[in-house]
Every structure is written in C-alpha cells, then in structure tokens.
Amino acid sequence: MKLISWNVAGRSGVLEAQAEALARQEPDLICLQEVRATSLPRWREALTAIGLGELGDSSEFIGSRRFFNLAASRWPLRALPGIGAPQPERVLSLAAETPHGPLELHNVHVPPAQSAGLVKVETCEAIHFALARPSDRHRILCGDFNSPRLETAEGELITFAVNHPELLERWDAAERSILTGLAEWDLVDVFRALHGYDRQDASWVFHTRARRKSAHRLDHILASPSLNAVWCDYHHGWREAALSDHSAIEAVFEPRTT
Numbered sequence: 001m002k003l004i005s006w007n008v009a010g011r012s013g014v015l016e017a018q019a020e021a022l023a024r025q026e027p028d029l030i031c032l033q034e035v036r037a038t039s040l041p042r043w044r045e046a047l048t049a050i051g052l053g054e055l056g057d058s059s060e061f062i063g064s065r066r067f068f069n070l071a072a073s074r075w076p077l078r079a080l081p082g083i084g085a086p087q088p089e090r091v092l093s094l095a096a097e098t099p100h101g102p103l104e105l106h107n108v109h110v111p112p113a114q115s116a117g118l119v120k121v122e123t124c125e126a127i128h129f130a131l132a133r134p135s136d137r138h139r140i141l142c143g144d145f146n147s148p149r150l151e152t153a154e155g156e157l158i159t160f161a162v163n164h165p166e167l168l169e170r171w172d173a174a175e176r177s178i179l180t181g182l183a184e185w186d187l188v189d190v191f192r193a194l195h196g197y198d199r200q201d202a203s204w205v206f207h208t209r210a211r212r213k214s215a216h217r218l219d220h221i222l223a224s225p226s227l228n229a230v231w232c233d234y235h236h237g238w239r240e241a242a243l244s245d246h247s248a249i250e251a252v253f254e255p256r257t258t
Helices: 012-024 037-049 119-131 165-179 181-185 190-195 236-240
Strands: 002-007 029-036 054-057 067-073 077-079 091-098 101-109 138-144 204-207 213-216 219-223 229-235 248-253
Touching: 002 012, 002 138, 002 219, 012 037, 029 037, 029 101, 029 138, 037 054, 037 067, 054 077, 054 091, 067 091, 067 101, 091 119, 101 119, 119 138, 119 165, 119 181, 165 181, 190 219, 190 229, 190 248, 219 229, 219 248, 229 236
Parallel strands: 002 029, 101 138
Antiparallel strands: 002 248, 029 067, 054 067, 077 091, 091 101, 138 219, 204 213, 229 248
16 A cells, blocks of 8 residues: 655646646546645546546635645545644544555645744644544544754754743744654554665755755654554655755555555
8 A cells, every 4th residue: 555645736737747747657546735716627537537536625614724635545435523723624534445444534734833923833733632542443644734843863852842931841842742752552654664764865955045054854654553564755856846945745655454
C-alpha cells in the first residue's frame, strides 16, 4: 500500500504537472493540502483518471478561507466526524475499506506559527485529543504539520514555541503532542522510524530577499505499526521544479491484515 501526502500550495497553474508527478508513483492513497475551490473539478478528474476515484474533501467548511484538504483512494471512503479543529477545513478525517482491513486516514494542514491567536495551538490540541486513544483500525495521520522548527542529529526536537515566549509552555506542548506524543498511541513518525536522525531533510525551503534560507521538515506521515512501513522518503525534486513550495512525502506499507 502506497501513500503520498503533499501540500500543493494552491498552484493551479501547474496542476496538470502535479497530477502527472503523482500518477508516475502509482499510489493507492493521496492526501493533498492547500487545494483551491476553483481547481477542485480538475483535481477530481485527474485523480479519477489514475484510478483513485474514491474522493473526499473538506471544501464545505472553507468559509472565507482559500484552501482545504483533498484525499483520493483506490478503495471506498466514508467521512468520519470532525475532530473539532478551530478551522475545520484543515483536518479531513476519512475511513477507507482496504484489502488489509479498515483504515482511519487523517489528512491535516496545521496553521503556520505566525497565524493569528492560538489557532495553531488549538489545532494541535484538537488533533491530539481526537487521536490519543486506542484503536482496532490501522491509522494514518499525515500532512503539513508546520512543525518542528528543528531536529538535531541527536534526536532533539525544537518547536516554534521559542517564537512565542508568552505562551512557551502551552505552545511547545501542543506541537510535541502530535510530533511525538501520539507515538504512545501507535502513531509513529514513519520517516524517523526508518532513517533515524542522520537524515536532516527539509520539506519546505524559503529564500528571503536577503538570501537567507529558512528550511524545515514540516511534512510528515505518522502511521500504526500494524501497517508495517517499509519505505519512506521525500520527493524534493518536485519542490525544486517549482511544482510546490513543499516536497511531497511518500510511504510504502506492507500491512498486517486486521
């Protein structure tokens, strides 16, 4: 079973190239973030054409905001209840009936650190509250977490709480609650489980006018051990080709049937 998660950055002008890149990988599940309402029909057509005709999206919750999440699957999908995030279009929760047993799929786009108020903190807290519990299903949490700020080669994790000293303790706890706190509930960082901390990949890179570069590993796949992840890596070439400002992350699983 192959999954790709990608923040496509609302780049409608390169949608066909994005869809072609995804099709070449022959995934079974795709989770997209930052999809525009105007591009949704084109995405539906492109994903159906590559055999992923089971679709779900969070466009009904978009309100005045521009972006929402989209998921596509080879297998039947049904919507799960929302988790109570402050901006509900940022968390798309679905159940997939796979040949390996039922799968809970949570496609998230956590707001960036500079968002107004506590929306990022409250989103992380809502995700943790919803998922920090036992489950008899396979589970995947993937998407753009907009965190962490840094991971050291020794495995130390530094959140964006350092930019918010007035809320340091709560902010730090909120980001950690999904980055590492869900591991005790069988949602493990697949990339780190397979590569350790020797790899210092950045899935988002920003070049400032002063030619300083800000780079972070913001895009993640957390999965149940029962899914038995055997491979995980980033498609940095897609970002370097300007298909998005994010690298896609792909994981391959050999699930144990539940």
